Amino acid sequence: MADLSPAAKAILEAYDNSPWEYDTGDLTACAAVLRAVADQVVPEGWRLHQYVRHEILAIATELEALCHSH
Numbered sequence: 001m002a003d004l005s006p007a008a009k010a011i012l013e014a015y016d017n018s019p020w021e022y023d024t025g026d027l028t029a030c031a032a033v034l035r036a037v038a039d040q041v042v043p044e045g046w047r048l049h050q051y052v053r054h055e056i057l058a059i060a061t062e063l064e065a066l067c068h069s070h
Helices: 006-016 025-041 047-069
Strands: none
Touching: 006 025, 025 047
């Protein structure tokens, strides 16, 4: 496997470490992707774009909550 960026590694790790018995790997991966997007597109600390970052992270949190509700 080629060297991966930290964001790509985090996404794969989130998917690999999801609770498979509840079949939530896809939700976990989607949430990890959204978190990576938020970090790449709207780096933490950019005041002007914090609303966009907050909205992206809120979607990730919703998906993660679905994982925990199963």
